[in-house]
Amino acid sequence: MPRPVFRHLALPTQAPYVDRTPPEARATRRRLRACHECDWLMALPPLHSGEQAVCPRCGHAEVRRHRYPAQRSLALAIAALTSLAVAAAFPFLAFSVRGVGNRIDLTQTASELLGHQAPLVAIVVLMTILVLPTLYLLAVAWLQLGLLRGTPLPASRSAARALAHLAPWMMADVFLIGTLVSLIKIAGLAQIDLGPGFWAFGIFAILLVATTQSVDRDWLWFALAGEPPAPEGSQTGRPAAPQGLTGCHTCGLVGRLDAHGHGQCQRCGEPLHARRPYSLQRTWALLAAAAILYVPANVYPIMTTISLGRPSPNTIVGGIVELIDMGSWPVALVILVASVIVPIGKLLALAWLCLVAPRAHSLKAPARTRLYRITEFIGRWSMVDIFVVAILVALIRAGNLMAVEPGPAAVAFGGVVVLTMLAAMAFDPRLIWEDSSPTADEEPLHDRHAP
Ligand SMILES: [Zn+2]
Ligand SMILES: [Zn+2]
Incomplete structure (x- = not known):
């Protein structure tokens, strides 16, 4: 059992020392969350590694706890960056038909489009398979290195905020399927050779997905900035908006809104709204x-x-x-x-x-x-x-x-x-639940689910 370290609780902003035990071992107060999909206010249960906390009303997974979250994400991010470097440095695919052929690198899938008057498509390809994944992986490595050292590195909070915004736009896995479809399309017409870059890209796509899955946002934000206590008078087992509360989409912290339904997260600084x-x-x-x-x-x-x-x-x-x-x-x-x-x-x-x-x-x-x-x-x-x-x-x-x-x-x-x-x-999606009244079988969250 890790020893609880209480001195973090009074540190809503800069934590001078960060330990690696899970938040529930350190927090003395109930940690509240408002479901991102149905706005249900709930208290997070204690979680062990491999477990997740799901919303009792809509089933949305609020928190997934991993064993060694920092080491795991850091190792995966470094491995993914290495395989991307290999994928970009070595030949990706080669094709030949009747002795005439062509060999391409990964980056040429974007740069050749520029030469064919399709700059917008080139930018989309470049961003989704190379630029955004690289930024994401660097941000993960930067954050976890700081946490493992014991002091977050500069700009760690901006990096943690960026993760949430970058993740939906990374498409290495989709690109991998696109490559396989292209190969099948031309398999009958020409001779195809898969270069080392192709295999490295396949590994990169898998590692990138594994890295995004490994990021335990709840643990990350707690380790970076502690957890300010929930607003006074919050009642779990009810929707958050009628209580003037909302959950931050980036770090999960529950915060109070002003009379117009706006606010700012006191932990990560993202704007808060009762509804988007x-x-x-x-x-x-x-x-x-x-x-x-x-x-x-x-x-x-x-x-x-x-x-x-x-x-x-x-x-x-x-x-x-x-x-x-x-x-x-x-x-x-x-x-x-x-x-x-x-x-x-x-x-x-x-x-x-x-x-x-x-x-x-x-x-x-x-x-x-x-x-x-x-x-x-x-x-x-x-x-x-x-x-x-x-x-x-x-x-x-x-x-x-x-x-x-x-x-x-x-x-x-x-x-x-x-x-x-x-x-x-x-x-x-909270609009879907806006006027629905709670039914008898809905209770505040206290169930645990192993995946
Ligand atoms: Zn929900
Ligand atoms: Zn926040």
């Missing part, structure tokens, strides 16, 4: 923009294959039909789901949630929350087709024999994916 400001209006606006862009994304070709000087443009749906003709059913299915079913499903699901949000209903709220979670989770996987274009444009260059050009639909479709992701972020 203009949530429904912003979601509608982003959905409308995405729906408009979805038209050119399907009407124009997403890429043009030039074979012996003959261009054959392919729309998204045309590409799927071609894959079916080639007999690649599984890949056709992946693209159909990622490029057609997911974006349309997401537009419809979010529009429906916006429509029903003003008529919140306690019995329907759990199902609506599940739908919201699915739309939020699957949105980024639509980027597969964009990555396929980026890889094929860079890789397929064999003089007059064969080449691939990005089409105007690539920009439009990339816009659809980004806008629907922003729309899901703008939607406040």
Whole structure:
């Protein structure tokens, strides 16, 4: 049993010394949390490593406790950065057809798009697979190194805040699937060689996911800045907003709001709101923009294959039909789901949630929350087709024999994916529960769940 260290509790800002025992071993007061998805106010139970605390009303996982959180995240982040460096330094893929061939590095999947007048798509590829993951991993390593030393390094709080904002935009895993789809698409046409960079990138994608999973936000913020006591008079087992309280989306701390429903987190400094400001209006606006862009994304070709000087443009749906003709059913299915079913499903699901949000209903709220979670989770996987274009444009260059050009639909479709992701972020799932009264079986959180 670790010895409780009480002197942290009076340190809402700068902790001069940070130990590595879990928060529950050190906190003497109940640590309150307001669920991000349903606004239920609850007290965190003591957690052992491998356990998670879930919201008793909607089932959202509030905290996941890991063994050795700092060492674990630091080791994974360093391993991921190393594999990314290897992936960028060595050849990624090589292709040859009738003796004419081309070899590419990872970074060329973005830089070749610049040469083909698709700078926006190039920026999206560069940011989502290289720049943002690198920043994220450096921030994790920086934070955990400071905590392991015993004194947080400078700017640790900004780094910890950045983690929450960067995480949804890292897409190395989606890019890996995009690479596999590209390889299957051209497997019959040409000889493909997987370079060391490809294997290193595969390892990087897995390690990046493992790193994001390893970050124990609750532990991290407690270790960085202690935990100020919960506002006076907070009552668990009730929604937070009617009590003038809200949970910080970045560090989880419960804070009091002013009369207008605004405030600032006293631990991490993020702005606090009872509900995301203009949530429904912003979601509608982003959905409308995405729906408009979805038209050119399907009407124009997403890429043009030039074979012996003959261009054959392919729309998204045309590409799927071609894959079916080639007999690649599984890949056709992946693209159909990622490029057609997911974006349309997401537009419809979010529009429906916006429509029903003003008529919140306690019995329907759990199902609506599940739908919201699915739309939020699957949105980024639509980027597969964009990555396929980026890889094929860079890789397929064999003089007059064969080449691939990005089409105007690539920009439009990339816009659809980004806008629907922003729309899901703008939607406040707490609206789904707004007017629902607690039912008899809802009790304050005291259950533990092992994963
Ligand atoms: Zn909840
Ligand atoms: Zn905060």
